[in-house]
Amino acid sequence: MTRVETRTVLAEHTTLRLGGPAREFVVAETTSELVSAVRAAGGEVLLLGGGSNLVVADEGFAGTVIKVATRGWRIDGSEVCVAAGQNWDEFVAGMVDAGFGGLECLSGIPGSVGATPIQNVGAYGCEVADLLTSIECFDRAAGEVRTMTADELGFAYRTSVLKGSDDRIVLNVRFALHEDGLSAPIRYAELARKLGVEPGERVPAALAREAVLELRRGKGMVLDPRDHDTWSAGSFFTNPIVTPEVVDRMPADAPRYPANGGVKLSAAWLIQHAGFPKGYxxxxxxxxxxxxxxxxxxxxxxxxTADLLALAREIRDGVHARFGVSLVPEPLLINCAL
Incomplete structure (x- = not known):
């Protein structure tokens, strides 16, 4: 049954543990409840999954927050259909335990399944676009539930046509997985070294998952309420994609990778070499x-949240002053801006 609350503090629902109150807070535990809640909401709507990719203003949100609390998945051969509110890492673990491969490099990422296509979530050489086949969504303008294929979602680095809009509400996501229990080809050099394999090799999915989780824990990227290094929104800035002319001005030791017709730089390297070390x-x-x-x-x-944004601005401006490169935030900024 749909639950409606008032003055819920959003800091209690985000991994940053930041954010003021919502005017109205609705919990939808089934797909039909989710569609009904969206239909009934007037004014601004914020869909909330695991709260791992949100920076909410101290003033909160003056509209309706809908907590997507749907759960579970259905396996159909090599494909699986999973509810938008399902915890992402529980789902990945479930797929590995069931003998499926493909998602293991995305282990340990906080949040819900429904958020992953919006952001085209990725890590360790893998991204959601590699395996997603379609989504079921509620089209608010048309007032109907429809299916969108992967080709229609306009996937690119950390984005899709769903990002920055609440016109289409993700209800379910469908993935095509490997039935042989092996991982996707290991593309990320750090992970390949950890596993002791050459890039491009495949390993048992469970082995890759454990290696990824160990690497993420070492970077404070697996949620732990006792560890303030995990009280974050994950990577705050995306890796910038720049033109070759910008790369020519960079120091010779700056990491760079081909990407979408441009060159991807390491945001972490830029931040550190602009004078902002770990723990700054x-x-x-x-x-x-x-x-x-x-x-x-x-x-x-x-x-x-004001404290966090002040630090983000200092880092963004410092990187631009040092390298002439503009960093863009990865999380969604709700009722606030850099």
Whole structure:
């Protein structure tokens, strides 16, 4: 049954543990409840999954927040259809345990399944677009449920046609997986070294999952309520994709990778070499870069969203001043901006 609450503090529902109250907070536990809640909502709507990719203003959100609490999945041969509100890492673990491969490099990523196509979530050489075949969504303009194929979603680096809009609400996501229990080809050099294999090789999916989780834990990228280095939104800035002319101005040792007709730079390298080391502190020490990873901006326990944004602006402006490269935030900024 749909639950409706008022003045719910959104800090209780985000991995940053930041954010003010919602005017109305609705919990939808079935797909039909989710569609009904969206239909009934007036004014602005914010869909909330695991809260891992959100920066919410201290003032909160003046519209309706709909908590997507649908769960579960259905396996059909090599394909699986999974509810939007299902915890992502529980789903990945379930697929590995069931003998399927393909998603293991995305282990340990916080949040819900429904958020992954919006952002085209990726890590360790794999992204959701590699395996997603379609989504079922509620089209608010048409007032109907429809299917969108992967080709229609306009996937690119950390984005899709769904990002930045609440016109289409993800209800279910369908993936095509490997039935042989082996991982996707290992493309990421750090992961290949960890596994002791050559890039391009495949390994048992369970082995790849454990290696990824170990690497993520070492970077504070697996949620742990006792560890403030994990009180974050994950990587705060995307890796910038620039023109060859910009690359020519970069130091020779700056990491670079081919990407979408341009060149991808490492945001973590840019941040560190612009003078912001791991653990760099923001206003009052209430926020800082993670002590384990320069891409994560963290709440040290008593922060405000204003504190976090002040540190983000300092880092963004410092990187631009040093390298002439503009960093773009990866999480969604709700009722606030850099």
């Amino acid at each position: 502190s923001g206003p009052g020490g209430r926020v800082s870069l993670s002590a384990k990873h320069t891409l994560a901006l963290t709440n040290r326990g008593s922060a405000t």
